[in-house]
Amino acid sequence: MASPGEAVVGDTHVGEKKKPTSRYWEEPQEDGKNENKVVKDGEQTEQSLEKKTRQTQKAKKRKQEEDQGDGNKFISGKSDPFPGPAPIPEDRLQKFKRRDKTKKPRRQHYKLKDMITRSEEASEMAQKQAARFDLLLPEDAGFLEGDEDEDTCTISQEDIADVVDITSATKYFDLKLSQFGPYRVDYSKTGRQLLLGGRRGHVACIDWQSKQLMCEINVMESVNDVKWLHSEAMYAVAQKKWLHIYDSNGIELHCIRKFNDVLRMQFLPYHFLLATASATSFLQYLDVSVGKEVAAICTKTGRLDVMCQNPHNAVIHLGHSNGTVTLWSPNQKEALVKMLCHQGGVRSVTVDKTGTYMVTSGMDKKLKVYDIRAFKPLKSYFLPAGASCLSLSQRGLLSAATGDIVQVYRDVWNTPVSKPYMAHRVQRTIWGMNFCPFEDVLGVGHGEGFTSMLIPGAGEPNFDGLDANPYRSAKQRQEWEVKALLEKIQPELISLDPTELGQVDRATFEQRHQDRVKALGFDPLAKEKFIPKYKKKGRSSTGSVERRKRQVAHEDQRDVIRKTAEDKMKIEKERKKREKKEAVLSSQRSALDRFKK
């Protein structure tokens, strides 16, 4: 009995009888075994129940291999307490899911079937690997929790700055610029640089973390908006008359006279488009990589001073004084969508990073949340003071400016919110507000200058080095710039659904197929008529040939029958549901029932 080989055999067959001394690792092993047994039993019952298809056979084989793997594989008699690959949490897998499985064609089309299977396997593997990698990300998101009966909104910025580490504490600061305010604010895509534009002409860009001033100029004109272009080397300033572009040393590169009276700007980083909204109700797109105007759309809706972009599909949202929000792409002279959101004018609009939710605020002092994919209102809040400025952070915190108070809300779309998550009062009326990407910081521009606030949990903790790297060197930036320019998306590809390009174009195929049928005079894809094979030994008698033909015909019908049956079931189910609902409704007694006879 001493030889290891025998030990294995003994373990498999008479495991119950011969009990070795108990060890602390014994428990998981026992569990594992039982589980295996259960699995095997389940399989057998399945086998007896189900007709064995090839797929299940394969799965069974794999499972058996796994069983052997986790079972008594080791010669020493020990078994692996953690057999197989480590499990991946379902929510992580879901996060990286790209699409549902395609329905494979039944019978025939073997090559296509094989191709689909292979590509699906590959994407599944990629999904799993990405999910596994997600567990290894180095940083965690920030948070702020008060004690039981303490509101987090009562915690002041000073208190937070006092308790956090020194580097974070320096991120809470005030810039007293009372001369040229109020200020508009913009952070660069990496979140390292800050651009300030004072109403009275003061423009400054700052490396705000090291507090180094990159440049500071006065354009000697009123400034309506400022925006970084694709990198920190260039920015656009919407001045009183024209649109100007400066470099990071404050040197004027361009004065674009095609763009006049610009009030608001948005930069679409993957398209290299600068979208501007003007007082003359023009929405214009400037391709900053080649310096050409891509589109100029007259919206005919008056002064455009409310604008935001949907970062998911690069559609521009404009808010109007009649309470509508319109969606625009450069390819269409008309609005893609018009939504009536408020009674009275729209004051501010913002869209979250995944392109799911749109938050609007209006003159009717309401704050509304919409599902922008289905164009449905989700939540409506009443703010006594009304919000003049809205901004959403990468992790979905909403900041709203009401006069001189900044309120930050958490999770406005899922649960009805009654209190703000954080609040802060600045000296004068707020003019511009932006969350800093990849940092827990909210930048607020107001009449008295600029305030940088700490908002724990606002920023995405883990950045992607190839997309936006706050720590990139000059060389890396140059390389990124070349790559980004190479994969600049053409403005024609902007549409409401950004995945449209990857879908199968059935309409064109059908059109082409019809043309082909017309040209050929017959349908090349038509199903061939079944001609039974000639069989020997009297098996090709008329009767058996007929039977074979019928068999094939029935097989073809099977799909149709199955589908109609399924449809019927669905209709029946819906009908039952409806009836149930009606029954519930009818059982409720209303106040008017007593008048019924």
Added chain:
Amino acid sequence: QCNAVKWFSSSSTHGHVCPFLFFYQMKVKVLSRNPDDYVRETKLDIQRVPRNYDPALHPFEVSREYTRALNATKLERVFAKPFLASLDGHRDGVNCMAKHTRNLSTLLSGSCDGEVKLWNLTKHECVRTLQAHEGFVRGMVVRYCGASFFTVGDDKTIKQWKMEAPGYGEEEEPLNTILGKTVFTGLDHHQKDAVFATCGQQVDIWDEQRSSPIRSFTWGVDSFSSVRFNPVETELLASCASDRSIVLYDMRESAPLKKVIMTMRSNTLCWNPMEAYYFTCSNEDYNLYTYDMRYLDRPVTVHMDHVSAVLDVDYSPTGKEFVSASFDKTIRIFPKDSGHSREVYHTKRMQHVICIKWSSDNKYILSGSDEMNIRLWKANAAEKLGVLAPRERQAANYNQKLKEKFQHHPQIRRIAHHRHLPKNIYHQTKELRVMKEARRRKERNVRKHSKPGSVPVVSEKEKHVVTVVK
């Protein structure tokens, strides 16, 4: 009042204070990254690139991939420079070529004046010349061991030659010479045995040790233009006859197996080295036909695109593609199951291409043409030659996959499929298309005005097969 208790993380692998802090009961954590984790330590290191694959951080996935695919396709066309070298030295048209079975860099070629040349492909130079025959060298094959090769010529002889050059002072003499009764037009060697086959008036099987054929196959009166051994089922042969038929033989039997008669004559054929029940024949009617050996009644695929007779065909060693040489002065590369070519090669100086070979490393194509030159081409026109750095290879693979993914998008398809053609070929293609369309229209009209079912639809595949004889 501010009685903060600071708590330091003990598991700080990055030597950095964890920003968890307790203020009364309040818990705060603010994002605070240590720059040391994100920038390289010294200038000698490579830059750190932390990744996060969250789809929300990478918007416009499809559009960006599409743009990348478009760029990759354009770059592929930019880098498509397939012509590598021309080997000149023959004093008459190159009539046949043979690959060395053991050596990648050696090529043998025979010309119309009976001269045979051995080439070193890496150096692009001729290493040996011998006057093998009087008149054409019709066929040439290297023995499976690579030590000797056979040639047949118009002087009715089969000669076996040593692969090594004769020593100093020795005369260039064949190892063995067999005098036949009729002219030989083709030759092939068995994969493993000392047996070879020739064709001419009939197909003969020869033992290397004997001076008379061990077996002769005839089927009607005809002459054969090419004979090929099956690379897997090694006792099987196929040959193209001038009576428009392709005949299959089993070497162990005394009579041929079966033949298929087509509307026009086939010039040469080649077996697929991986799926050796498929063979492709080059036909006089400008097409190539891939047949399944078991079902000769209709070809598996008809490969169209040439505008003149196809003279030679050779499979890639992977069996996924083949290359054809045509009288229209072009070379075309076809995927094995596609009806149209993926690539066409031509130069101003290249005349009728008579023989073609795909090198055994799947990277090069060799063509021998009328104007006495052998040309060396890349099998994949845009491929970068030489050793690739790992990142380079990765990028190439990624681009390949992208091109595949978006190949059906009209813009990408247009760029990927565009080939410049010489004017006459371009116009001939157009003319052929018009002719075909006219024929189809006529057929359609005939069908429209006759009794339903009396004019059946005959597919392109069935059109070219006359009959199968067993």
